[in-house]
Amino acid sequence: MLSGIIWGAGILLEVLVLARGFQKRLIGRYPFFYAYSVAVLAMALLLISPRLYDRMYWAMQFVTLMIGYGILLEILNHVLAPYPGAEKFAKTLGLIAVAIIFCFALIFPHIMPHWSPGTSIEFERDLRTVQAIFISGLLAVVSYYGIVIGKNMKGMIVGYGLYIVTSLMSLAVRAYAGQSFNAVWRVVQPLSFDISLVVWAVALWSYCPNPVPNPTITLEADYEAFVLKTRRALGSVRGHLAKGARQP
DSSP: OHHHHHHHHHHHHHHHHHHHHHHTTOTTTSHHHHHHHHHHHHHHHGGGSHHHHHHHHHHHHHHHHHHHHHHHHHHHHHHSTTOHHHHHHHHHHHHHHHHHHHHHHHHHHHHOOSOOHHHHHHHHHHHHHHHHHHHHHHHHHHHHHTOOOOHHHHHHHHHHHHHHHHHHHHHHHHHHHGGGGHHHHHHHHHHHHHHHHHHHHHHTSSOOOOOOOOTTOOHHHHHHHHHHHHHHHHHHHHHHHHHHHHOO
């Protein structure tokens, strides 16, 4: 009964978020976020047929996880847009991480031919952990440099961050407790997502761009200094290696 109420509330909230996105033309501004919303709504609707849901669960879950990385890249793009060097660096690292994860996902079933609920939980937990590290790094940069972000981005970060943290905690307990935690899992997981949907519905009710960046923020200058030091260090290493190679 309770899980059905949570499921129904989630669908209504998803429809509200998507309808408002269409109405305010936010879908073109945040395509990954709304693609994620569509994928999650489709996954929720699959529960109408429990047998089909069980068969499609992990495939759909992987799709939503990968689109979730798109949301993180989208957040990076908007938050660090005034700092093109730092944005490019962060985006490159993010794309590399996504590529590694995607390749690992293709190889994983061959490494673990005996696919089981336990290995599936571990795999999802690892993907969520990378997401948590990703968003924590962004928050650390925002906090350290005092970057002011708009209501849309705050809501996106808070809502998705809350869901990632709750998922990680639930997955950790589920991996330890096993089947006995499944009843709790069926309530905690969708409930935490419903809370994220409420945050998104409020934060994305209308378009709120990021404020004009503070000209005193030194993020771009610090990035350029970091790049220069790295180039010098690499040049020094190459020089030492070349010198060593010339010696008899």
